[in-house]
Amino acid sequence: MKTRTPRYLENSLQAVFFMCAAISAVTTVAVIGILAVETWGFLQQISLVEFLFGTRWSPLLHPKSYGLLPLLAGTTLIVVGASLVALPVGLASAIFLSEYASERTRNILKPVLEVLAGIPTVVYGFFALTFVTPLLRIVLPDTHVFNAASAAIVVGIMVLPMVASLCDDAFRAVPDNLREGAYSLGATSFEVTTRIVVPAGLSGVFAAFVLAISRAIGETMAVTLAAGATPNLTMNPLESIQTMTAYIVQVSLGDTPAGTLTYQTLFAVASVLFLVTLCLNIAANMIMKRFQEVYE
Amino acid sequence: MSSQENIILSIDDACISYGGKLAVRNVSLPIYEKKITAIIGPSGCGKSTLLRSLNRMNDFIHGCEQSGRISFRGEDLYDPGTDPVEVRLRIGMVFQRPNPFPKSIYRNVAWGPGINGLDGDLDDRVEKALRQAALWDEVKDRLQDSALTLSGGQQQRLCIARTLAMEPEIILMDEPCSALDPVSTARIEDLLFELKENYTIVIVTHNMQQAARVSQHTAFLENGVLVEYGDTDEVFTNPSNKRTEEYVTGRFG
Numbered sequence: 090m091k092t093r094t095p096r097y098l099e100n101s102l103q104a105v106f107f108m109c110a111a112i113s114a115v116t117t118v119a120v121i122g123i124l125a126v127e128t129w130g131f132l133q134q135i136s137l138v139e140f141l142f143g144t145r146w147s148p149l150l151h152p153k154s155y156g157l158l159p160l161l162a163g164t165t166l167i168v169v170g171a172s173l174v175a176l177p178v179g180l181a182s183a184i185f186l187s188e189y190a191s192e193r194t195r196n197i198l199k200p201v202l203e204v205l206a207g208i209p210t211v212v213y214g215f216f217a218l219t220f221v222t223p224l225l226r227i228v229l230p231d232t233h234v235f236n237a238a239s240a241a242i243v244v245g246i247m248v249l250p251m252v253a254s255l256c257d258d259a260f261r262a263v264p265d266n267l268r269e270g271a272y273s274l275g276a277t278s279f280e281v282t283t284r285i286v287v288p289a290g291l292s293g294v295f296a297a298f299v300l301a302i303s304r305a306i307g308e309t310m311a312v313t314l315a316a317g318a319t320p321n322l323t324m325n326p327l328e329s330i331q332t333m334t335a336y337i338v339q340v341s342l343g344d345t346p347a348g349t350l351t352y353q354t355l356f357a358v359a360s361v362l363f364l365v366t367l368c369l370n371i372a373a374n375m376i377m378k379r380f381q382e383v384y385e
Numbered sequence: 386m387s388s389q390e391n392i393i394l395s396i397d398d399a400c401i402s403y404g405g406k407l408a409v410r411n412v413s414l415p416i417y418e419k420k421i422t423a424i425i426g427p428s429g430c431g432k433s434t435l436l437r438s439l440n441r442m443n444d445f446i447h448g449c450e451q452s453g454r455i456s457f458r459g460e461d462l463y464d465p466g467t468d469p470v471e472v473r474l475r476i477g478m479v480f481q482r483p484n485p486f487p488k489s490i491y492r493n494v495a496w497g498p499g500i501n502g503l504d505g506d507l508d509d510r511v512e513k514a515l516r517q518a519a520l521w522d523e524v525k526d527r528l529q530d531s532a533l534t535l536s537g538g539q540q541q542r543l544c545i546a547r548t549l550a551m552e553p554e555i556i557l558m559d560e561p562c563s564a565l566d567p568v569s570t571a572r573i574e575d576l577l578f579e580l581k582e583n584y585t586i587v588i589v590t591h592n593m594q595q596a597a598r599v600s601q602h603t604a605f606l607e608n609g610v611l612v613e614y615g616d617t618d619e620v621f622t623n624p625s626n627k628r629t630e631e632y633v634t635g636r637f638g
Contacts, residue, residue: 192447266484269442270544274497274551275474284500289487 124363127356134350140357146320146331148354149340155354157361159320163237163330167312170241170326171248171305176298178245179252186253187260188282199254206250214314217243222315231327235317238326243315244308248301255300259293260286296376303369307362309334333362393418393585394439394476394555399453401434401443408434410609411453416555421577421586423600423617425593427637431609432589433481436557439587440476441469457555474501477553481560483540485532485547490524493532493543497551510550518546519576538569545576549584556580558588562595574599593633597621605629 135155143156186195221239225232263286271281317329318339337355345351394416401409409431416422424432443449455462462472485493494511515521520542532543541561548556562570577599590596596603603620605613613620613629624630631637
């Protein structure tokens with residue numbers, strides 16, 4: 090018998106594919122390893138309690154202080170604000186797309202949403218700074234030039250397509266025969282949507298929400314451009330703040346020598362960021378798994 | 386005989402098409418009150434389409450168009466002033482595959498009466514419907530369990546109970562036993578006998594024995610055309626049309 094591919098070629102191809110697959114795994118492990126080592130170095134000098142519960146973040150200016158809470162507050166403000174925009178609007182868009190839109194409308198809207206998801210985030214940041222902030226300042230004159238609200242709004246718009254798209258998938262996964270069953274009992278479209286489709290797709294909706302929050306936490310460019318660089322323990326969205334991600338950008342752009350404490354703060358902050366998003370993504374995955382078992 | 390038979394639903398010259406393709410052609414048919422009417426015919430003959438037109442379920446199918454007149458107690462179901470939701474309140478439907486909601490057994494039955502604000506005690510209504518559907522004894526201790534934990538046959542009886550809880554005047558059944566085993570099928574047929582005391586039933590079925598056993602009137606459809614309609618005994622033992630005879634004796638279909 091004649092084999093089409095020589096065995097040695099077969100084997101080496103397999104090795105190449107394995108290497109490709111291994112790259113992403115190795116990278117992940119390496120990132121975690123470096124984060125862990127540098128964070129450990131940081132924690133040798135600053136106690137974990139001081140880091141996590143300190144209320145002043147000033148690693149660059151004297152008197153130096155390494156309390157993470159202002160950065161966490163900044164990130165929280167952005168996440169809450171973005172969620173207020175993205176979750177309700179995304180959910181409503183998904184309901185419209187899956188339950189009310191005609192096939193034609195859907196075929197136009199869905200690609201538009203996907204384009205929205207593809208816009209570079211720096212464009213959103215610029216948009217926040219030059220359009221949303223001036224608008225906010227007309228309505229609320231107290232608004233600072235750099236402020237959390239404007240950044241939160243654009244981060245919300247940024248993650249909205251993802252929320253809409255994932256929720257839409259969840260609703261469309263609800264079998265049509267459930268809708269028919271509900272209609273045959275004298276339900277209106279609104280009742281079918283709110284009492285059958287949304288509850289049946291609820292775990293998909295939750296998973297979408299968690300992923301959206303996770304993305305909002307990790308979002309960098311828009312908040313760096315529009316929210317400012319003031320580590321500020323505040324819940325006032327009209328003030329300038331700094332998020333964890335924006336801090337990392339700020340220090341990375343400066344000329345901080347490697348091995349210094351300031352340098353290590355980068356990794357400590359990144360570790361927190363990584364752990365929070367990791368937990369959220371795991372949570373989203375677990376919810377999704379449950380969601381697959383719902384119907385049968 | 387005809388003196389005690391009232392026509393509750395009258396189909397006159399109904400044509401139904403999907404995207405220009407005619408699925409039901411000029412069908413005229415009476416549906417008698419508190420009787421079981423069976424619609425039989427080979428796959429794709431339009432029997433489900435015809436059935437679904439009787440409570441406006443075809444409204445959800447893209448490109449489905451209808452002409453002719455279907456009147457329910459003298460009212461045109463397709464009149465622009467007729468509210469399809471109201472139609473479905475009075476004409477319920479049980480589907481081919483059991484489609485319980487992913488909710489508890491209790492909530493499945495209570496759902497319709499709940500959203501429509503029907504009078505009376507909800508618990509009583511649920512119990513009554515489950516008893517009528519011959520499911521009560523099997524589920525009375527586990528009403529809060531998910532409906533999806535029930536077997537296929539139980540799920541279908543739950544769907545019947547869910548429809549009964551609305552106390553519709555007509556129940557449309559689209560091959561309700563096609564996804565079930567023979568034991569479950571027999572239970573549902575027993576159930577149909579009891580239900581016809583109080584309800585008008587229109588059943589689409591593939592199974593000719595079933596049509597012969599449960600119905601009083603039978604309509605035979607082929608390629609969207611009503612070939613024969615009459616008393617079930619007549620249609621099965623002494624059909625007037627050759628095609629009907631060939632179909633009911635199992636020579637095709």
